[in-house]
Amino acid sequence: MAGTGVFSPGRAKIDARTLRRDRWWLEPALIFGLLFTFVVYSSVRAFWDTNYYNEDTSLLSPFYSPCLADACVEGSTHLGTPVGDWWALSPALLILILPLGFRMTCYYYRKAYYRSFWFSPPACAVAEPHKKYSGETRFPLIFQNAHRWFFWLTLPYPILLAYDAYDSVHHDGDWGVSLGSAILLFNALLLLAYSLSCHSCRHIMGGRLNHFSKHPIRYWGWVQVSKLNGKHMQLAMVSLVVVGLTDLYVLLTASGAFTDPRIG
Numbered sequence: 001m002a003g004t005g006v007f008s009p010g011r012a013k014i015d016a017r018t019l020r021r022d023r024w025w026l027e028p029a030l031i032f033g034l035l036f037t038f039v040v041y042s043s044v045r046a047f048w049d050t051n052y053y054n055e056d057t058s059l060l061s062p063f064y065s066p067c068l069a070d071a072c073v074e075g076s077t078h079l080g081t082p083v084g085d086w087w088a089l090s091p092a093l094l095i096l097i098l099p100l101g102f103r104m105t106c107y108y109y110r111k112a113y114y115r116s117f118w119f120s121p122p123a124c125a126v127a128e129p130h131k132k133y134s135g136e137t138r139f140p141l142i143f144q145n146a147h148r149w150f151f152w153l154t155l156p157y158p159i160l161l162a163y164d165a166y167d168s169v170h171h172d173g174d175w176g177v178s179l180g181s182a183i184l185l186f187n188a189l190l191l192l193a194y195s196l197s198c199h200s201c202r203h204i205m206g207g208r209l210n211h212f213s214k215h216p217i218r219y220w221g222w223v224q225v226s227k228l229n230g231k232h233m234q235l236a237m238v239s240l241v242v243v244g245l246t247d248l249y250v251l252l253t254a255s256g257a258f259t260d261p262r263i264g
């Protein structure tokens with residue numbers, strides 16, 4: 001049977017899996033470690049269902065925002081509790097599905113986990129172990145095309161997270177800034193930058209136009225989004241790490257491990 005990929009008919013007959021001499025495995029290995037750690041940590045926290053809200057300085061973990069169920073801790077339900085009491089599991093499980101879908105279908109993360117987890121291929125000029133390749137044209141990977149919809153559905157999240165930061169500044173009618181407020185705001189801004197740097201966002205701004213000169217506002221937006229788009233990989237990774245650390249900060253302060261320093 002004819003091979004596929006680098007073993008296809010017509011490709012140079014080279015038995016070695018790769019002729020690369022550099023440490024090509026280092027990047028996929030590091031990304032594997034980072035993504036695996038995040039998946040384990042976020043799963044534990046999503047099911048934990050406690051210590052996600054610091055009542056003293058109104059810090060709400062981004063994993064639990066917005067908190068929409070009756071079971072949410074008092075003070076954490078900025079949008080009310082439209083879900084009511086029928087949801088008995090952790091409220092994080094209700095809302096994490098959208099950010100999870102957004103990141104899972106992100107063009108950058110696809111490249112990252114296809115390489116690090118599926119070795120498809122593990123790096124440029126390194127043969128993959130799979131015999132067949134059907135791309136993203138069939139089930140289940142055809143659902144990667146839902147990315148543009150996840151973009152729209154998750155666009156409100158940075159605004160909601162920024163509101164959480166505002167709420168912690170305007171705590172119980174008193175104004176004051178805590179370290180946690182700054183961390184919440186930083187996390188919201190990073191998530192906004194990551195969302196706006198999305199390839200779908202770039203297409204929405206400048207796609208399907210024949211003449212930029214006739215659409216100066218969209219052209220200006222496309223130029224700005226394109227600048228962010230050039231940093232999409234970095235924003236994807238940094239925002240992932242920061243959202244995890246933000247949750248960890250809320251966990252530590254909500255559990256009483258230390259006090260969130262506050263001025264005012």
Ligand code: FES
Binds near residue numbers: 105107108194199
């Ligand atoms: Fe990465 Fe859209 S391509 S978020």
